[in-house]
Structure formats: structure tokens, C-alpha cells
Amino acid sequence: xxYFLVLLFALLIGVVAGLRALTAPAAAAWAxxxxxINLDGTWAEWMAHPVTVTVLTILALGELVSDQLPNTPxxxxxxxxxxxxxxGGFAAAVLATGAVLNPTAWVVVGAIGAGLIGxxxxxxxxxxxxxxxxxxxxxxDLPIALIEDVVAVVAGFVVVGLASVI
Numbered sequence: 743x744x745y746f747l748v749l750l751f752a753l754l755i756g757v758v759a760g761l762r763a764l765t766a767p768a769a770a771a772w773a774x775x776x777x778x779i780n781l782d783g784t785w786a787e788w789m790a791h792p793v794t795v796t797v798l799t800i801l802a803l804g805e806l807v808s809d810q811l812p813n814t815p816x817x818x819x820x821x822x823x824x825x826x827x828x829x830g831g832f833a834a835a836v837l838a839t840g841a842v843l844n845p846t847a848w849v850v851v852g853a854i855g856a857g858l859i860g861x862x863x864x865x866x867x868x869x870x871x872x873x874x875x876x877x878x879x880x881x882x883d884l885p886i887a888l889i890e891d892v893v894a895v896v897a898g899f900v901v902v903g904l905a906s907v908i
Contacts, residue, residue, distance in 0.1 A: 743841055743908055748849055749856040751841065751905040752834035756857035758901060759830030760864015761894035762809070763822070766833035768802040769898030770840075771795045778906035779840025786836045806891050810884060817865050830861025841905045 759766035767789075773779045774790035781787045788794055808814055815822055834857025835850050842849055868890065875886045 743905075745849065745852070747905075747908055748838050748842055748845075748853055751901055752838055752853035752856035753860040753863075754901045755833045755837050755898070755905075756830035756860020756862075757864035757867075758860075758894055758898040759833055759857070760817075760826050760861045760866070761868045761890060761897070762802070762805055763826045763829045764798065764802040764805045765894045765898045767829050767836070768795075768798040769895075769902045770833045770836040771798045772899070773902035773906060774836070774840055778902060779837065781836070781840045784839050786839050789836055806895075809891070810887055817869055823865055826861045826865045827858055830857040830864070831855075833857060834860070837902060837905055 755766050755770065758769065770779075771789045771794050774781045774786070775792065775795045781790050817823065817826065831854040834853040838850050838853030839845055872883075872886050872890055875889075876883050879885065
């Protein structure tokens with residue numbers, strides 16, 4: 743895989759983290775567990791372990807539920823924003839590690855940077871899109887939130903799936 747494609751997929755998994763913080767690392771863990779990316783012998787090989795996949799999946803599902811609650815804070819508050827940055831950069835590093843044969847530290851660092859940029863774009867762009875779509879349908883948030891959930895989950899698996907075959 744070329745360096746450009748590594749950065750592109752890292753950016754895209756970061757966008758997924760911006761939409762739903764835990765979906766990106768859960769998708770990366772599933773990709774590793776299914777053998778789509780090879781993390782054997784790397785710093786991230788623990789991501790393919792069934793316990794890791796299970797925990798991240800449960801946490802991601804919990805996030806999908808909690809996002810629907812009326813008292814859930816905005817993704818733009820510091821703690822939420824920071825979590826999306828952290829998981830976007832982390833998922834990008836895992837994806838780069840597993841998608842590239844013998845990645846250098848610079849490849850992983852570049853992927854982290856791209857993941858962070860994607861997380862910012864996904865966080866701010868996702869929040870803005872959701873606000874506009876909610877306003878367009880008369881102020882009902884739930885349908886838009888559910889659509890955003892589906893987009894995040896599908897996009898996460900499309901990104902890791904494509905990263906495994908390209």
C-alpha cells in the first residue's frame with residue numbers, strides 16, 4: 743500500500759472516530775480479529791484478541807445508545823472532543839500498522855496525524871451536519887442520530903475493509 747493510501751485510510755478512520763468515538767477502534771479490532779489486517783508481532787497485536795474485540799464492541803454499542811439520551815454532552819466539549827481525537831489517532835495507528843508490511847515509525851506517526859485531522863473533521867463536520875439535518879426535519883434529533891450511527895458503523899467497516907484489500 744502506498745503512503746498516500748495509508749494516510750487516506752487513516753484520515754477516513756479518524757472521521758469515523760469523529761462521528762462515534764469508539765466505532766473506529768472497534769472496527770480496527772474486528773479487522774484484526776477477522777484477519778483483514780495483520781497485527782501479528784506488532785505493538786498492536788492485542789487488538790485482535792477476542793477479549794479486546796468484545797470489550798470494544800460493547801463500548802461502541804454503549805456509545806450508540808448513550809448518544810440518543812437527552813443529557814449526553816455535545817461532542818464539541820473538551821472531554822468528548824479529546825476522546826474522539828485519541829481514538830481517531832489510535833485507530834489510524836493500528837490500521838497503518840496492520841495494513842502495511844513492516845511499517846516504519848514515520849508511517850505510523852503520519853497515520854496518527856491523519857487520524858487526528860480526520861477526527862477533527864468528523865467531530866465538527868458531523869455535529870454541523872446533524873444540527874442542519876435536525877433543523878431541516880423540524881427539530882427531531884432521533885432519526886438523524888440513528889442515521890449518523892449507521893453511517894459511522896458502515897463507514898468504519900468499509901474503511902478497514904478497503905484498507906485490507908488495497
